[in-house]
Structure formats: structure tokens, C-alpha cells
Amino acid sequence: MRGSSFLVVFALLAMFVPNAGADVKPQLWLYYPINLLVNANLDKAEKIWTRAAAAGYTHVLIADSKFSRLALLPPSYFKNCERAKKIAADLKLQIVPALFSIGYSNDLLSQDPNLAEGVPVKDQLFVVHDGNAELIADPAVRFDKMAFHDPIVTIDGHIATVKAGKGPARFVYKLTVPEFRCYHISVKIKTDALNGRPEIAVLSGGVGLQYEFLHAKAGEWTQCDVVFDSLNHKDVNVYFGLWSNVTASFQWKDWSIDEVGLVNVLRRPGAPCVVKDEKTGKVLKEGSDYKPIADPHMGNVPYAGEYQAYHAPPVIHTHLPDGQRLRVSWYYPPIIYDGQVAACISEPKTMMLLADQAKGMKTIWDAPLYMMSHDEFRVFGWDESCEEKKQTPGQMLAENVRQCTKMLQPARSAVWNDMFDPLHNAVKGPYYLVNGPWLESWEGLSKEVLVVNWNHGKRDESLKFFAERGNKQLIAGYYDNDLSQFQEWIDSARKVAGVEGYMYTTWRGDYSMLEKFAKMAP
Numbered sequence: 001m002r003g004s005s006f007l008v009v010f011a012l013l014a015m016f017v018p019n020a021g022a023d024v025k026p027q028l029w030l031y032y033p034i035n036l037l038v039n040a041n042l043d044k045a046e047k048i049w050t051r052a053a054a055a056g057y058t059h060v061l062i063a064d065s066k067f068s069r070l071a072l073l074p075p076s077y078f079k080n081c082e083r084a085k086k087i088a089a090d091l092k093l094q095i096v097p098a099l100f101s102i103g104y105s106n107d108l109l110s111q112d113p114n115l116a117e118g119v120p121v122k123d124q125l126f127v128v129h130d131g132n133a134e135l136i137a138d139p140a141v142r143f144d145k146m147a148f149h150d151p152i153v154t155i156d157g158h159i160a161t162v163k164a165g166k167g168p169a170r171f172v173y174k175l176t177v178p179e180f181r182c183y184h185i186s187v188k189i190k191t192d193a194l195n196g197r198p199e200i201a202v203l204s205g206g207v208g209l210q211y212e213f214l215h216a217k218a219g220e221w222t223q224c225d226v227v228f229d230s231l232n233h234k235d236v237n238v239y240f241g242l243w244s245n246v247t248a249s250f251q252w253k254d255w256s257i258d259e260v261g262l263v264n265v266l267r268r269p270g271a272p273c274v275v276k277d278e279k280t281g282k283v284l285k286e287g288s289d290y291k292p293i294a295d296p297h298m299g300n301v302p303y304a305g306e307y308q309a310y311h312a313p314p315v316i317h318t319h320l321p322d323g324q325r326l327r328v329s330w331y332y333p334p335i336i337y338d339g340q341v342a343a344c345i346s347e348p349k350t351m352m353l354l355a356d357q358a359k360g361m362k363t364i365w366d367a368p369l370y371m372m373s374h375d376e377f378r379v380f381g382w383d384e385s386c387e388e389k390k391q392t393p394g395q396m397l398a399e400n401v402r403q404c405t406k407m408l409q410p411a412r413s414a415v416w417n418d419m420f421d422p423l424h425n426a427v428k429g430p431y432y433l434v435n436g437p438w439l440e441s442w443e444g445l446s447k448e449v450l451v452v453n454w455n456h457g458k459r460d461e462s463l464k465f466f467a468e469r470g471n472k473q474l475i476a477g478y479y480d481n482d483l484s485q486f487q488e489w490i491d492s493a494r495k496v497a498g499v500e501g502y503m504y505t506t507w508r509g510d511y512s513m514l515e516k517f518a519k520m521a522p
Helices: 002-016 039-055 075-090 348-365 393-408 456-468 484-493 514-520
Strands: 027-033 059-063 094-102 119-129 132-135 153-156 159-162 169-176 182-191 199-204 222-229 235-242 250-259 274-277 325-332 369-374 412-416 450-453 473-479 499-505
Touching: 027 039, 027 473, 027 514, 039 075, 039 514, 059 369, 059 499, 075 094, 075 348, 094 348, 094 393, 119 222, 153 169, 159 235, 169 250, 182 199, 199 222, 235 250, 348 393, 369 393, 393 412, 450 456, 456 473, 456 484, 473 484, 484 499, 484 514, 499 514
Parallel strands: 027 059, 027 499, 059 094, 094 369, 369 412, 412 450, 450 473, 473 499
Antiparallel strands: 119 132, 119 325, 153 159, 159 250, 169 235, 182 222, 182 250, 199 235, 274 325
16 A cells, blocks of 8 residues: 555656656757758768767757748759658658748848848938939048057058067057948958957947958958948947957058948838938938939849948939938948848848748658747847837847747747847847847747757856746757867756757867767766
8 A cells, every 4th residue: 555655656746857757868969050952961961960870869950041042942952851851760860950040141131132130320411413412421530540559569650560479459549420320441451370360349338339350361461341330329449450369460551431321221111211301301202303222232242142341332313403412311231240140020021031931941841840040139129120119129039939939830949049048148238239138038938949058158047047937958068169068068957957958069060079979968
């Protein structure tokens, strides 16, 4: 009788204690980006997936930029998708396809570059001359007196030289600018070796306004151009240089700044381009008062979905009389780091593209689980389509992820943690070029969504946060680093319930530690 009571109690406990009464082995995932259009990539994948299966991996998370433009692909692409499915099935691996490029949106934007998230430029002065309205800087902004430079920087005329030594190595100008104006910074850089990262940083207080990387070439002068929006700031500091120790010599010359208009001008309902008569305030009519405005290079160089920060901007062609002064307001997409541009999730057409993608991916893969690629969303909340919602960025993102989750049902969804983690990127801000807080974004995650957690720095708090919300978690335990971090993840995972497994996550295509990772897993 006592033995029967013990069994009853044990059975009841097993209902409430995760994995009680069973030795449930954690899943092992492999992150595997692939271009499925190339046959040889399937041959390579088969070899690596075979290694993974032999080591005990259970899932393969695949990502392909072409998932965002399925309608444009040839039949051979879909044959390769079927081949990938067969390879995985034969190896008893579950494919988890990634979709919904929210944050890193270039592949999605290849279908319509105008869907990029934009920042506003307000009331720039254009003056008509000989049938063209051209920008007049108002007021003119120039690099005149240098504010300071670090001791390691030598200034000789208009050339700044940095020798190898202890950094940082910067020179700085302080400028006063109007709010919501667009500026182009140009400079030539030369280095004897590609060691260190030269940067142009534009800061106002603790807020950064320019994040695009520069790409200098060793042994020759390289022209570098960036663009920034002053947004709601009047005083900015423009930094040229390096923030780390310098292991090679660098030179900078011919640096300049000028106000620029209509470069990468967006044309969509939620990011209007408005031309007004300065004197009367009357909104002029596109197509009659002036010819339609468009930048043919916007989002198309070197190919669809890629953006150049600066090129010769379009002019406004008009029959208005010479000397007429116009005020022009418009939007453009900032570029983050190495070409990252975000899509506007508040624009209805963006949501239509996401819904179409979900339908196509479900038809091709028929998978029980999909990965939503919401990740490092760095520009948001400035255009009219966002402002009309009268919500914070976090609230808008929460609604977006709800809709995306619903698009994939009855399949289950997974998502990266960072944009929904108050201990990671879902913060009050300032956060890059986001207009407001990401707080409350996590409210859009249902308990059924699997959270793929890569917040190693605050792993204990982050794991606890999602566990308390009822979300199961997968840990991105290897991130192109040594395996010591993976052991730290394992130790932290033991403190919470609901960790389903661990993922070997490489951005470099380095699978050399694939078996070691599997052996370390619990």
C-alpha cells in the first residue's frame, strides 16, 4: 500500500517537474547558412550534415537569402530544396528553415528597395535655376577649426597621419547643425596594412548618428563616403580615426562635409517626399509642378537590395521660374555597419511580402518548426507609417512578431532572443537609430515560441527571464569562439527549466569544432 502511494505521488510530481522520471537528452542544432541555388553547396552540406548526424545532432537551421524572393527563382532551385530535404531525412535531421528578415532586411528589400525604414529630412532649401531645383546649404556647414586630436595623430596641413602606437587615434570637429538635415562626409584614407578599423563617428551627447563601416585598401588612397541625419540634434561631434591601439600607419586627407539632398530618397506612402513653396507654404504637385522624383541608384547598387550611402543625388526638374525657393522634406535609409538596412514593418506592403514568404516556405519545406529572423533591428520608428500607429517601437515589434507567428501556424516558431530580451537589445534606449524604446517587445511572444538565446554576457538573467515567461529555450552555445563559453552556458542552463538544447552557431562557416561541441553537450 505504501509502495502504491509512492508511485502515485511520483507520477503527480512528474506532471509538474520538467523531465522528471525521464532522461531527456537535449537537442543538438547546427546553424548552416547555404546558397541552395548552387549544386556544389549541396555536396558540401551533405558531408557536413553527415558529420553532424554521426555526432548526435538532431536539427539543422538553414538560412538562404533567396528565401525572400522565391517567385524569382528557377526550377533548379526547388529541386535543390528537395535534395536538401532528402539528405536531412536520410540522416534523421530535422530541417528548420529561417525566414522573415526583420532587422537585416536586404534580401527582403530586393523585391522593393523603397520598403526600407527611413529617417526624416525636413525643410531643405532648394532654389530653381534653368529648369532644375537644386539644394542650397541652409546654413552652410564646414570643417573649419579642429576641436582636438589625440597625441598619436599628427596634423600637417590637410593630412592627418597616425603611426603605430597606443590608441585611440582620432581628430574631431564640433559642429552646430539644424535638426533633421542630411550631411555627406567625404575623406580619403591610406594605410600600409589592413590592421585596425578606421571609422567616422558622429555623436551628439551619448547618441550615435553614423554607423557605417569604412573600407580602406592597403597601399593606396581610398575614397570613403558616409551620410548622416542630424535628427533632433543641433550639436554634433564628428570623429575621424581609430579607437583601438594602432598596429599600422594610417593617413587621412581631403576630409569635407556638405549638406546633401534626395540621395537614396524613399518613395512609398509612409515615407512621403513633400515639396513646398517657401513663401506661401503651398504643397506643390508632383507630376505637374515638377517631374516625379526618384533615385534610380537607391537600393540597386551593385544589385537589388544593396544600398550605397552616397552617390550623385537626383535633381528636381521643374518649369517653375528661376529663383523660386522651395522647401523639401523626404526620407532615406541609413546604412548600419557592412550594408545592413532594415525594412519598415509598419508599411502594409512589407507585411504582404512576409505573408507571401510564409506561404511559399510552408509549401516548400512543410516543416514543423521555422526560425523567425528578428535580429538586431537598428533603425525604426521615424517615418509616417510608424508614427501613425501611435505606439512605441517595442509595441510595434510585439504586434509584428504576433502576426509572423500566426502566419506560420500550425507549425511552431523560434526566434532570436535579442530583440525581445530586456537584458540584451530590448532596452529603453537610445539604441542605434531607433526612435523610442524597445521595451515590451517581449509581450508579442506566445509561450509556444522557442527562444534561441545568445546573450552570453547576461546568460543567467536572460535565461531566467524567458523561463519565467514560459518560453522554452535553445542556447546558441558556440559563437565562433573557444568552447569555454559553451561550458559556461551549460552551467547556466542547469539553473532553469525548459532548455531544449544547444546550437553550434558559426557565422564564418567554421565547422572544425562540430564534434567537440557535441561531446561537451549534456
